[in-house]
Amino acid sequence: MTGGRTSSVSANGSLCPRGFLRLKTANCSPYCCNSPRRRREAGVLLQEGGATRMGLYERYVLPRLLALAMRNHALVPFRERIGRAASGRVLELGVGTGLNLAFYGPDVTSFVGIDPSPALITMAARRARAAQFPIQLLEADGEQLPFEARSVDTVVTTWTMCSVGDPVRALQEVRRVLRPGGVLLFVEHGRAPDENVRWWQDRLTPSWRRISGGCNLNRKMDDLVQSAGFYLDDMTTGYLAGPKPLTFMYEGRARPG
Numbered sequence: 001m002t003g004g005r006t007s008s009v010s011a012n013g014s015l016c017p018r019g020f021l022r023l024k025t026a027n028c029s030p031y032c033c034n035s036p037r038r039r040r041e042a043g044v045l046l047q048e049g050g051a052t053r054m055g056l057y058e059r060y061v062l063p064r065l066l067a068l069a070m071r072n073h074a075l076v077p078f079r080e081r082i083g084r085a086a087s088g089r090v091l092e093l094g095v096g097t098g099l100n101l102a103f104y105g106p107d108v109t110s111f112v113g114i115d116p117s118p119a120l121i122t123m124a125a126r127r128a129r130a131a132q133f134p135i136q137l138l139e140a141d142g143e144q145l146p147f148e149a150r151s152v153d154t155v156v157t158t159w160t161m162c163s164v165g166d167p168v169r170a171l172q173e174v175r176r177v178l179r180p181g182g183v184l185l186f187v188e189h190g191r192a193p194d195e196n197v198r199w200w201q202d203r204l205t206p207s208w209r210r211i212s213g214g215c216n217l218n219r220k221m222d223d224l225v226q227s228a229g230f231y232l233d234d235m236t237t238g239y240l241a242g243p244k245p246l247t248f249m250y251e252g253r254a255r256p257g
């Protein structure tokens, strides 16, 4: 792993370079987190004084709203398909509360989940206890991945690229860390094909971004993936039930070009 905003752990009983306490949990999966009290409660890891500067809404309210929204049952079939398709060393961008973890199968040999939100990482750490493979959770930004080039077999993003500041940069980072033959698996909501829906997406996005943690409703996922240098192996699109500006989905698989 290379330098970045965070350091990782893979052992227990010592401090990593940024002062993270390394612990092992009951099922011996290694974890790394860097937020204060809630992380201690989760029985995971602790970096003293490691709090990030953000507002009360972003720190306390938004993570709980996201956690609730992402438990939507309609998303489960997407999570199942991604979980079945992932293999080897898996990196998940925007791991959130770790809702995909339950769906990864025996082909996954190890897992790293990154997310810029300490609160979400803490929630993911609770879910990670049940996993059957080694897990690392890092507070990090998808635009600057703290990993060696060509070190990951599968990258997963589920409903994350809508809120990354510069999605093409993040996808270029994904391309950098993927091994030759590695695969990007994604499910994202985004720009709809219907003009009237797109009209609403463009108008709603500025206000929606403010309350949703920077989520853009109008990103065209296939264009972003291809402009970051990927070949699209396949992609399925369509609306889920619900308000159309929020529910046009892109589900696909891409390889570094």
Ligand SMILES: C[S@@+](CC[C@H](N)C(=O)[O-])C[C@H]1O[C@@H](n2cnc3c(N)ncnc32)[C@H](O)[C@@H]1O
Binding pocket: 066, 070, 093, 094, 095, 096, 097, 098, 099, 100, 114, 115, 116, 117, 120, 140, 141, 142, 143, 157, 158, 159, 160, 161, 163, 164, 165
């Ligand atoms: C709607 S949630 C989806 C969470 C999770 N992927 C899931 O399927 O439940 C969006 C996630 O993207 C994360 N995120 C936002 N900006 C990011 C960035 N620059 N790099 C990585 N993750 C980011 C958020 O913190 C949040 O966890």
